[in-house]
Amino acid sequence: MTTIHVNGQALETNATPDTPLLWVLRDHLGLTGTKFGCGQALCGACTVHIDGNPTRSCQLPLGSVGDKAVTTIEGLSADRSHAVQKAWMELDVPQCGYCQSGQIMSASALLANNAKPTDAEIDAALAGNICRCGTYDRIRKAVHRAADLLQSAPANAAK
Amino acid sequence: MTHKITDSSRRDFLKITGLAGGGLVLGLSLTGCSKPSALGAEGGQPVAWLKIDSENAITVLVDRSEMGQGVYTSLTQLLAEELEVSLDAIRVVAAPVNAVYVNALLGAQITGGSSSVRDGWEKLRKAGAQARMMLVQAAATHWDVDAAKLTVQGGYVVNGSKRLSYGALAENAAKLPVPTDVTLKAAKDFKLVGKPQKRIDTAAKVDGSALYGIDVKLPGMLHAALAQPPVLGGSLNRFDAKAAETMPGVKKVLATASGVVVVADHYWQARKALAAVKISWKAGPNASLSTEGIKAKLRAAASRPGRDVRKEGDATAAIKGAAKILSATYELPLLAHATLEPQNCTADVRQDSADIHVNTQTQQVAQGVVAAVAGLKPEQVFIHTTLLGGGFGRRLEVDYLTAAVEASKAMGKPVKVIWTREDDTTHDAYRPPAHDEVTGALDAQGNLVAWKLHLTGPSITARMFPAVVETAIDPFAVEAAQNYPYDVPNIAVTYNREEIGINVGYWRSVSHGLNCFVAESFMDELAHAAGKDPYAFRAALLGKQPRYKRVLDTAAEKAGWGKAPAGHFQGIALMEGYGTYMAQVAEVSVEGGALKIHRVTCAVDCGSVVNPNIVDQQIHGSILFGLTAALWGEITLAGGQVQQKNFDSYRLLRLPEAPPIDVHVIDSTEAPGGLGEPGTALIGPAVANAIFAATGKRLRALPIAKQKIVTI
Known part of the structure; x- marks a missing residue:
């Protein structure tokens, strides 16, 4: 074991x-x-x-x-309360949704180390996550939105 | 509106069945079907459009597969609009297999052809209205008042200061006759339809709880890995499983119709053991099949005259007498679907019945195939449709169901078979290749006087629905060619069916993706040959086509056609497909040979819009799906084997490569058009035309990455 x-x-x-x-x-x-x-x-x-x-x-x-x-x-999070999950819901990011767990995990790791990533930094951090449905535009917007949410409620950053 | 696979001009009627335990189930049946009494419940699965139980829980059964295109939301909106409830009051479940769920546009219970909203547009609003009317009537009877005096709000029937919930009324409502005289709301009164609505499925897709086929877990379930013949069309010769059988967790190694399956307690055990099975394969008829061989075969077949798809005037004569003649040959490659969720299926086959949990787009065909493999009757097979981790036409195939059925039957237990990514890429039903020859003729003033398009390629429908093509041309081979929109006096479109020895399949936008590339690229060639602006050249030929003209004008205007920044170049393309009219402008630069796509502008007239949020998603997604194919998409064969295996060799677009996309939706009250696919077909020619503007070099083959015109 x-x-x-x-x-x-x-x-x-x-x-x-x-x-x-x-x-x-x-x-x-x-x-x-x-x-x-x-x-x-x-x-x-x-x-x-x-x-x-x-x-x-x-x-x-x-x-x-x-x-x-x-x-x-x-x-x-236990209840979709992580800022990235909130932003993903706010912007209705997923289509088929299959890649989204991975996208969210990459995005949340990025934000834990970089509170205000640029587009280029988001591109670099998420380039390894393929979305076959093409939700990239919303993904990029949602990462920025999550960064804003974290700044207004820094307690979430610990999650 | 579009191609019907079978004639389904059957008259429908409504039927109501009470639920055990009380409540309302509203179902729709079709005359001539065997057992309308099956309504209500089938193998424990309710069969209906909606279910309202006495606790006021509203469940909508969605009969189309949710593969990202948003049907769980958009179809529910249609029903909820007339039922007068908000989306958050509704739970959605996947409908089972039943004749009531036949897609009238396709003649079977199929999710495809960008048809879900078009098929459901009236049907589901009517069902919602009927349910509401019955609930109101039940309340009117209860209060002994005229139904016309009652209103509905938020799941209640209201009578002045009194109200009754739908749930409280459901049981009595179910006993009433179904109203036949139904007046649907006018568009101006819509509360949900046409307004941006959040998707019903988003929450489950951000916390990992969404259930895809690959996530199914049944009590006692075993896991299996599958080896398939490396040469397409090959078969098993023999295998030696001695080493594998003694490996940890392995339960059985068995031969199936599609190859060799290892069944184990856990999937990784099965994968490891499969690698230890010594298998010899028979190559079969495709042992020497190659990409070059396929191209040569299509090229040779193109010398045949083909069958008439469309004939107006006399194109041959007009070409002879023309001031300028232009001819070109276009060749397009095979493509894989590459759904991100690899193919998988979970089967629980018993003596007298079977439950199949699967991410299918084709429930009836799945039921029939499983029944045949399991030795059961179709009505003994229950298809439980999970969420689909992408569809794109791949899951209209049922090749990934059978091994699970065979393994479950052999084991007497539920078995889940998961393909690897390599299995998935090398054993697809690929988008057909094409060899198309096109000629245009211009008069002395540069007017287009003749258009001759000669298509050659294999037929998907001949394999999938052979009855359709017994006498007719495959309708899914000539899209965007048959409905060439330009006002040209002499038009000849012909089609040659030529099979290539491997399965080809419906791939997002189907033949639009092939034919629109050829037609819109060549229109661009003709515009340049005529010395005219590609937008103005097209616009001048659309006098009789106001819907085409409007999207073309809108795309050009919004993109700032002709006003691109220095060093940027534009390409335009136009198409109708699935009842939707669309134009795209791609803006690119080519610096030092390197292509950069700066922006895509898309104007769309898809008639009445159900959910603008999903329209926006679908347009973005369909364009990027088409862009992936245009830039990199190609499946090649050598020795009958597919040479691409995983995402390193079959490249998909990534976040940094996604250009900004501007979407402009035309206001319309026309019937809805389909939206999942047109964008996919148009981006290729829009980008190729922009590359010509930038480089003076014409792309007559794809993918762009391989044509040595630009680097990516």
């Missing part, structure tokens, strides 16, 4: 150490908000935070997670 720390909880899994974290989350722990898109870290649908850093969980073996804190979309 391996213990990993996901969304603030210590969870045990019998998955083998070579199993990608993506499949541990989805199959073993029932956290299906993190998506499988490419399996090669090319699309970003599987993005989670590892100690706050956006990470492609499809390329991270369970055995390499160790004691690091894993945050998934389910753990970003």
Whole structure:
């Protein structure tokens, strides 16, 4: 058994150490908000935070997670209250929605380190997240909006 | 309005069934269908448009698949408009398979062809109105007053200071006859329709709770990975699973019609074990199939005269006598759909029934295919439609359902099969390639006097709905060619069907994406040959086409046509598809050979708008979908195998590459047009025409990245 720390909880899994974290989350722990898109870290649908850093969980073996804190979309907030989620809802960003967990995890990691990103900084931070439906214009606007929300309510930044 | 796959001019009637436990279920049935009594419940699934229970919970059953295009919201708006309830009072669930849900524009329960709103526009408003009228009548009877004196508000019937909730009235309302004399609201009275509404599905898509096919979990479910023949059209020769069978978690390795499946406790176990199975394949007839071979085959077939799609005047004679003749050949590549959610299916097959949880666009076909594979009757198969992580036509195919059905049947347990991205890219039903030859003739004043377009390519419909093309030309091969809008006295459009040995499929905008590229690129060639401005050249030929003319003028005006900043160049393109008229202007620069797309301006007349918020989303999305294809999209074959595997070799547009898009919607009270697809078809020619303006070089093949005219 391996213990990993996901969304603030210590969870045990019998998955083998070579199993990608993506499949541990989805199959073993029932956290299906993190998506499988490419399996090669090319699309970003599987993005989670590892100690706050956006990470492609499809390329991270369970055995390499160790004691690091894993945050998934389910753990970003309990009630869609994270500024990025609020901005995403305000601007109605998703279409099919399949990539959006990954987009939101990349955007929230960006904002945790850069309170007021420029368009170019948003482009760079989210270039690894493919949206096949083409929601990019709203994604960019929503990241700016989330930055505004965080500035007016800095308590959220801790989330 | 558009192509019907079968004639569905059947008269419909309404039927009401009481719910066990009380409440109202309003359903629509079709005469001639086997069992109208099936209304109410089928295998535990209600069959109706809406359900109001005694607790006042309103559930709308949406009969089209939600694949991002917003039908869970827009179709619900139509019903809610007449029911006089707000969207946040409504829960949406996916409808099961039933004849009541047949799409009148397509003749089956299908989500596609940008048809959902067009099909539901009257049907769903009428259903909402009928339900409201019955609830009001139930209240009138209860209070013993004239129904005309009552009003409705926010889910209540109101009588002065008294009110009764829809929920309290539902059971009695269900016993009333369905009103046949229904007057729908005038557009000026709409409260929801035509107003921007937030999407119903957004909240679940920002917290990870939205349920896609890949997320389905059933008690006792096993997971499976699939290997398919690497050569398209190949088959299994034999396999050795000794090593795989003893690997952790592995339950079974079995041959299916589509390849070899490993079933295990968890998906990663199945994937690992699949890699340990030694498989030998038979290549089949496509062992030497190549992209060059396909191109050569289409080129050779193009020498045949083809069948007449449209013939006006005498194009051949007009060309002979013309002052200037221009001819060109256009070639377009195969494309993959690349839905971000890879294909997957969860099947629970039992002795006498089966439950299939799947992200399908084609519920009836899915039911029929599952029944055949499982050895059941169609009515024993229940299709549970999940959310779709993208559709784009890919999920009109049912190839990704069968392995799960076979595996579940073999295991006696629910099984979920997930394709890898590589499976998905290499085993698609690809957008057809095309080889199109086009000739235009100008008189001495530069007027276009003849248009001759000769299309050659494989037919999708011949495989999907063979009855349609028994005698007729595939209607989904000649879009944007048959309805060439320009006022030219001599027009000849012909079509040659030529199969290429692999499956081709419906891909967002279908043949519009092919034919609009050719027609609108060549119109640009003709304008330049005539020494005329490409916008003015088109506009002069649209005297009889006010809706086309208006979007063309609007796009040109809003884009500042002819007034681009120094170093920027514009290209324009125009099309009607799915009842929607659209023009786009792309503004580009090419500096040091490098293409930059600065802006896209889109003018659209899609008739009556249901939800401007979703219109905006769909136009943005459809343009970027088409731009991805124009810039990079190409599936190539060597030795019968697809050479692209994942997003490194099949490139999709990313955030930094998305240009700003300005959308201008024309006010209209015409019937709604479809919106998911036109934008996809138009961006290619708009960009290619802009590149010509910038470089003087004409793109007669795609993708742009491979044509050595600009770098991206």
